[in-house]
Amino acid sequence: MDAHLRELRYFAAIADELSFTRAAARLSVSQPALSKQIRSLERRLGFALFERRGREIALTRQGAALLPAVREVLASWDRAYADVRALGGPRTLVVGMQTAVGRERQRHALRRFREQAPDWTVSLRLVGWDDPTAGLADASSDVAFVWLPVPSPDIRTRTLAAERRHVALPGDHPLAARAEIAFTDLLDEPFIAPPAAAGPLRDLWLASDARRGRPPRIAAEAASPDAALDAVASGVGVALLAEGDALLYQRTGVVCRPVRSLAPAELAVAWRADDTREITRLFVASLRPEA
Structure with missing residues (x-):
């Protein structure tokens, strides 16, 4: 049974913190994404690594037995990687x-x-x-x-820079003719959102800070600006992006307009x-x- 280094790092971090929430913050991943990776690893291993006791967790007997070997693998890899990179050549x-x-x-x-x-x-x-x-x-x-x-x-x-947030709209959208758009006019629009694993990035590109508790309408998820703009061009919904990206990523049939009342990205x-x-x-x- 093979395991990826990322999964082993996730396992070790959770074992250190004994908390999925703290481990997710330490690893800069969302808690749902972290939980999903550990469940996948446990399925492939054929046994549980952690006992879940409400909001508390503990290592299982198998998890505790496996942890020293995992730490040794990670430490050996990190040492070897550093040594190889220190060699001469490009x-x-x-x-x-x-x-x-x-x-x-x-x-x-x-x-x-x-x-x-x-x-x-x-x-x-x-x-x-x-x-x-x-x-x-x-x-x-x-x-x-x-x-x-x-x-x-x-x-x-x-x-490095603070950039206004823009909204990408289909060219035939009723708001596309405006030079600037108030975010209040976008609250009921279907949005293209980053995946849940994006954590704070999802909140940034959904402007969660400006919704005053109103949940967004999620029409689709996209893992990159290119994918988000492809969805906008197809008429699936609208998407927020930074001013610089509005210039870099362009699509036929998509217009980008600055949004008022949003803090810069x-x-x-x-x-x-x-x-x-x-x-x-x-x-x-x-x-x-x-x-």
């Missing part, structure tokens, strides 16, 4: 993105980074909205461009708090916040 910094950064920021930052670290290459990877850390939580990314907030005390962030660079490498510091320093 080295790669993996940059996770929840959105195509564009906005001229990416090009200038990469040029400055290469000038300071010519023996490093940068690998850009687009990560779905179902991971609000853009790969930092499971170490598949070294640094990341994320939308705030990131729900983890183990991740550091620095804001904050784009940030993020990295793990325990990553003290000079190369990470150099990359973060190459990104200059907008004035």
Whole structure:
């Protein structure tokens, strides 16, 4: 029976916290997504890892017996990965993105980074909205461009820009002719939402902070700006996105309009708090916040 490293990290974090809620916050994943992963792992293992006692949990006998081996596997992998990356030859910094950064920021930052670290290459990877850390939580990314907030005390962030939120509408929508739209006029619209695993990203792109307790109408879920705009173009619903993305992601038959009365979306660079490498510091320093 094979298990993914991510699942083992999830198991170890829950064992540390003895709380799905605290472990989810630590891992920067939603609690439902974490529970689903553990249930899937337990099904494949053929036994339960945790006993659920109302709001409290405890390791089962099998879980307690398995935990030391899991910790050893994770520690061995982390040591081996660090050792291999320290070897000579081409080295790669993996940059996770929840959105195509564009906005001229990416090009200038990469040029400055290469000038300071010519023996490093940068690998850009687009990560779905179902991971609000853009790969930092499971170490598949070294640094990341994320939308705030990131729900983890183990991740550091620095804001790069604040952008107005826009709404993407089908071109024939009654509101499409307006130059600007009040959010109150969108409250009853069907929305394209990020998946529940997106956690705070789902709230950001549904403008939960401005609904005053009114639940949104969810027409469909999408794990990326591209998928969300495809759904809008098909007439499924409307979607919120940042001003920069309104320019970067364009679709025939879709119009984007600024929305009044919404707090701006904050784009940030993020990295793990325990990553003290000079190369990470150099990359973060190459990104200059907008004035």
